[in-house]
Amino acid sequence: MHEKIGFVGVGRMGAAMARRLKDCGYPVVAIYDAFAPAAIELANELESEAVTQLAAVTAAADVVFTVVTDDAAQLGLYGETGDSLFVGADGKYFVNCATVSPKVPIEIERRAELVGASVLEACMASSIPQARQGTLYLMCGGDDAVFAHLKPVLEKLSAALRLIGPTGRAAQVKALVNMVMNMNTAALAEGLGLGGALGLDLTMLREVFAQTGANSQVLKTDGEDMQKRAHECFFSAAHAAKDSGIAWTLGCEVGLNLPLAAAAKLQYDRMTALGLGQIDKSGVAELTFKGRHG
């Protein structure tokens, strides 16, 4: 029999995951969002219940998925006083999907032990369509037994599922993936921007890149968008700034000098300063094409 599922954070990503689990036969019994109308709308769609207390999600569900934006939001769900997912959490499971600093899941795990809850990091290296279709790339961090217990429901969400290591490891790997992706994206934007400024045919240039050492996954996903200025948001510049910042900070902590990571982080920070934080990270090309932005 299927476990009862709760969702906290039903932006586009969280909502897509909730729809997918509902499609797979899981009862989605409680939905919470800091923006209450989002919870209500999705609850109506999924014949679920929108709640306004975190503790109500825990009370109703066996497994709670959280899909929020950053360190503060993630940690805020698990307060040690006041309303919290960890009120009445003994025996409950929590799957945290935000890209956060590795210290955050470690702190949540510490708090979980105090209340008898089980937590798992589940970092997603894919986007909204994959979430909806259950073909995410899921990297988990946590206890073997917790992972084993949650594996059936996680398999409904993912095409690839792996336990990276103990708690905190998934956040590290996710930060590294996004750091490299963000650098490659900013690098591609420089290549195409310079090509454009030289008057080259950018469609030709992308073809050449694709067939040479300049090829990359972001060439496939972002190259044409950069050329056409199609920056509808799949992964926002603000998120890129945050994730590159997490990785750069990890580098500082271990005493490494990472000049391209720093340069890429500054480009996404610049987008935020220019009011471009909410467009897609491909919009970094707006900074490197002549006559777009400064």
Place this chain on the structure above:
Amino acid sequence: MHEKIGFVGVGRMGAAMARRLKDCGYPVVAIYDAFAPAAIELANELESEAVTQLAAVTAAADVVFTVVTDDAAQLGLYGETGDSLFVGADGKYFVNCATVSPKVPIEIERRAELVGASVLEACMASSIPQARQGTLYLMCGGDDAVFAHLKPVLEKLSAALRLIGPTGRAAQVKALVNMVMNMNTAALAEGLGLGGALGLDLTMLREVFAQTGANSQVLKTDGEDMQKRAHECFFSAAHAAKDSGIAWTLGCEVGLNLPLAAAAKLQYDRMTALGLGQIDKSGVAELTFKGRHG
């Protein structure tokens, strides 16, 4: 009937191309190298003749391939006084394969017109095995008629052959390809270096990168080498510094700010300063792995 071929510059790349054309039935009639023993050795192997004057190559051959290292070397072959490939060059064809600043082929073309010679840029985005097997990725810049005339012999060298545009355009595209490749390489070195410093399993990390937005061509060609410190030279750090420098300078000239290109260039310059200029560009990881270099 096959045209008679001359070669100037028979390092590993030039020698591989000469062997390939010989295999395809082209007579290689004259070989010149600034390091005379290299010319003699290859001439013996290919039943050709080693010459010590540039003009002697032109005199003997219908089509001369030049494969040298940088702007100064490339331009030095086509002096307007003294020994030069352009002595007695009326009606002869010259194919220039170095990665150089775009202004260099334009200057050579100007000089070619004065002596009745035909020149073609042929930039190679592949490495020595491809040269030997005739499967290079060849990007040409020059006149349509010149390209058409040389197409049969170029096809023997290449799996992909395209005329990018007029003279100078191939050098631009090549500089862009290498600029992006070099940035992606330096970015990957940061990701793996940080992963290593955090104690992550780097084989696992490379697998994750390969399946996510962090994937790139250089992950395939350089990732394992970075992990294993296998920096046998396919494309040297010194070449990477030079090519990134050409691209960065083009960016300055058109008024662009390219922070990741600059950061990558400095990393390859740093390798040179540390005496690592002759190892492969994958050696940039020596700068980003804890406890390797500073």
Place this chain on the structure above:
Amino acid sequence: MHEKIGFVGVGRMGAAMARRLKDCGYPVVAIYDAFAPAAIELANELESEAVTQLAAVTAAADVVFTVVTDDAAQLGLYGETGDSLFVGADGKYFVNCATVSPKVPIEIERRAELVGASVLEACMASSIPQARQGTLYLMCGGDDAVFAHLKPVLEKLSAALRLIGPTGRAAQVKALVNMVMNMNTAALAEGLGLGGALGLDLTMLREVFAQTGANSQVLKTDGEDMQKRAHECFFSAAHAAKDSGIAWTLGCEVGLNLPLAAAAKLQYDRMTALGLGQIDKSGVAELTFKGRHG
């Protein structure tokens, strides 16, 4: 007769200013600090009253000085609802001394007009001893009449006092002063760090710097401290990071590329990441001396 003075934010800087005005005969009638014990202690010392509501400061005083840390704290004093310095503020004067983004004083001025209050930016380019002795360098932004009204009390605090321009201008100039100072400091740390790594006598090197084009105000104030690792806090690295960030963001907004400002900002951010945010900005030398930090 002296106006009645209120103080909000009595850290070391604010407390020194309050003591100075008291010495000059001004009655300090109300003191507020987010950390209540600080307000109580200073109130006892100055025979003033510690209050726990912002509105109480406004009620008691004719002129309120605020000395807080950042944009959020500064703006938070002037809430449009709830407890706020702008409750009952008609006819009152407010002097804001924090180094903040230029948009903050502009927003505060907008709110001030709604309630009939007068506000003045008063940015301080000096440190605690100058505050205590009334020899600050004070740069003001605001209305001519407001400045004229407050001039007598401001003169008690300053050795140099000037009205830079309308509201927001002082914050701009202050951000620029600190941006340049922070860059010069980070630059000096590189020079001395490299000198140390080369085995040079750093006392000799500082003497040479002082007599050549390398001389600067920060050589006087920070040079010896860098050599001796004496990083007692006069101006914290965290403040330097904040102020350089404000200036760098202004640069983005006007479309400028400021690579040294960015590099300096990253150095102070790195200090914060390494837990060095609370030492003096001279501690940036900890990053550039061999064997101190990474």
Place this chain on the structure above:
Amino acid sequence: MHEKIGFVGVGRMGAAMARRLKDCGYPVVAIYDAFAPAAIELANELESEAVTQLAAVTAAADVVFTVVTDDAAQLGLYGETGDSLFVGADGKYFVNCATVSPKVPIEIERRAELVGASVLEACMASSIPQARQGTLYLMCGGDDAVFAHLKPVLEKLSAALRLIGPTGRAAQVKALVNMVMNMNTAALAEGLGLGGALGLDLTMLREVFAQTGANSQVLKTDGEDMQKRAHECFFSAAHAAKDSGIAWTLGCEVGLNLPLAAAAKLQYDRMTALGLGQIDKSGVAELTFKGRHG
């Protein structure tokens, strides 16, 4: 009785020094310049002899001053074969004034020992008017006895004269002085450029800088020139690029990461790429003022 003086390299700096020594009663007996007309002109002025062989300078003089531009030029004067200052150099003294890599004077000293010559580094931290008036800031590296022997003539050139240490040390200190000066210059250009873009009165801004922690020697020497675009050359951007490059390379060699030095070096390199290498280093402001250069 005064020693006989020879000069090699009589650009503006070398010529000013030669004139000064002549004024002080020293016979200037031989002048060499790679650009022969410069030698002839100065020889006419000083009643000296222009020579076209380096060895002729050594033959005629007791003490030879060399004032050339870079590593290659400096080392080229002391060839081990062919025409060279070290032909017939036994017992002669050589004072080398170029700003070069520290390895260059060490190599020259090695060669000097083979031929019985005495060499001294004499790095100058001042400019042409000081050379003419004999008020240079002279930092020497070399042997105590050599320094003592040359002290009388060096005192005619300098207001401050010091022996920094053994050969190579003066070059290190000079590189550090210029590195810090160049960084402060580029930093100032960012501060004034941003001030200009914000619409601030730059004369006022320079006054504020001069009275605060933003003050520096380059504010005095370059600040007004940046504002007024008066970039007549005292110390060229190309020299700044070279010297910052020497220092940055020293940093690489000792394993330091010097991000502001790197950023400053790139700015001067950018000037060279834009054809601005021959204007004064104050011209770095052309890169940071809106609407001047990219």
